[in-house]
Amino acid sequence: MGSLSAGLNIALQSLLTEQGAISTTSNNIANVNTPGYARQRADLLENSPVLIGNLTFGTGVHLQGVTSLRDPILDIRVNQETQQQGQLSAFISTGQQIQALFNEASGTGLQAPLTAFFNSFSRLSSDPSNLNARQGVLTAAQNLATAFNRTSSNLTTVQRNVDLSVTQSVNQINALTSQIASVNAQVNAATNAGQNPGPFIDQRQQLLNQLSSLVDVSEIDAGNGSLTLTTSSGAPLVVGNQAFQLTTQPDLNTGLQHIFSQGTDITAKITAGQLAGQLQVRDKEIPSVQSSLDTLAANLATAVNTQHQAGFDLNGAAGSNLFAPPPAGGVGAASSLKVVITDPTKVAASQDGTSGDNANANAILALQNQTIVNGQNPLNFYSGVVFNLGNDISTAQGNQQAGDLVLRQIQNLQGGVSGVDINEEAANLIRFQNAYQAAAHVASVIDSLLQTTIDIVGP
């Protein structure tokens, strides 16, 4: 048979337990808008019963602990999608700067100067000895060269700017991995001490999510709540309470920053996150456009030069190079394209040496329809460059939109597990309040019973 004092004890413990539950609820409500916060649950547990004679009596309730509610699988999925989004966003934002250089719909691009260059020979052909028409050829060639130079140097500028962003991204990654390493230690300590590591995990998940937007991260559970983070190619980022910093070092040839982990160049192995998007633009998209421009400039200059040399100028002298010969292999041809003739009489329009012959001008004009650039005519080749660039960005935009939907759905699922619902908390609050009030009442009743008993005994 349970004693009165035991009953009082149960009531008091109940008061403490409900108080703990109310405090958990209060904490949940307080953090309703805190990013990364996972709602907490007070775990109430029935005390072990006591056996008195052959009767079993309950001994009340106690607060076993407070658990943060999160689904680790969803957390990982959110991080994965965030990595993809980070990469696509970085690619698209820089890609838009590149495609602005080739906006053919509004007439800013290389089509206009290319066409004007060939048109100048068309005009020359209709009046081959006219000095204005000849000067027109030189001006158009000069404009074409300038357009190639400018576009190429703009691409380089974008590339340098992205390179700066790469360094910044690496610095951000390093700052985050240091923070994660120290939080990792706290999670580990809390877990080992049997405490709720939830708040630390919240913090770590929040940091990890930021890190995911920057770089591809693989998470490995190292036990005791500790996480080991590596890039997807296995370069360590965080192991236990230790962060492994990434370093950058400029490439000797290009001057662009390469990324090193523990002395190994991992630049080409970064597959997701903002950093990957930046590297994709810097190391693939821009060089590919740049090299297409070089190919176009080199082949065009060579073909025009060859044909120009086959003709004769206004004075009947053999034609010379119109453009400076492009560098061997074509690398840098776009940035170095240059007109070397300044005297309009030196334009070789004639094929037989007479001043009124236009056959060579016609032949240069006809180059526009000949497959002189990688098996394509110059304009078609250029329009292929335009298409590929637009298509890369458009594909990335499509993927980003689709990925965004997925991310939001997973975040909703995550919110379903971890989000604080005010209604639920209010209901819990009432529940715990009622229980607290009831326990207090029980205590007061037992108190009065004890008083009665004491009165019976008398002073």
Added chain:
Amino acid sequence: MSIRINPNLLPDLLAAVQQNDVNQNVATQELASGRAVNQLSDNPAAAAAIVANHHQSSQDDQFLQNITTLQSKFQVADSTLSNVVTVLTRAISLGTEGANGTLNQSERQAIASEVQGLISQTASLANTTYQGTYLFGGTAVTAQPFTLNTSTFAVTYNGNNNTASVQLSTGNSIGANLPGSQLFQNASGSVFGALQALNTALTSGNNIPAAVTQVQNALSQINTQRVFYGNALNQINLSETFLNQDKVNLSSQENALIGVDPAKAASDLIQAQVAKQSTLSATGRILNLPTLLDFIK
């Protein structure tokens, strides 16, 4: 147990508002620029196709300019030849006059000197220039093609027999000149040869009718050659019509590729605005929904 839903509706609501903003922006941009393709990524295929379209269109512009140049050149050449015809007609009547047996030597000499005048007039016609270049020197356009020996009245051709051809439209070329040798010293009727023969015949009094016949042959030869310029002018006019039509086609193709349908863009804009308003009003209501707390006193 029912599935717990995400109590935080804000991200979804904001995403909806943002999507409406994007739609509204796109429609506004389309209306403002008149183009449905404002960046390559809006429609890469159309942006690539527009390169060829713009190229062709501005090429057509250049062809039209070339045509204007050729047109004036051909007109000058044609009217020069028409003057030569006048000269030859005059020579024939002079020859017929000189063939009259009642004329004495000094009268024939007077006629002959008029013929000599016609010869130098023809020589200067044959040396006609257009914007500083000789029209009848073949492709040697900077040197005077015909030189007249003022004592023998013999004319030498210094030009060549080449012709230049100019594109009128893609794949369609036209000869831009007739060499002076073909026009004025043609084997089947040489203008200068005939005039010189007439001069000699009048001076000597012999073979005048034969010389007149020669001039008549030269006249018919010139008329035959003149057909070239007539045809060329016709061909040019046809090309001009073709090019203008091509430009209309290209411009409608451009419109189909990157142009915006104003009615559609306007209705898109209105739709986006309405959608935004309803999303905002729904968002306002959802965020203002009472919670359980409102009912606990």
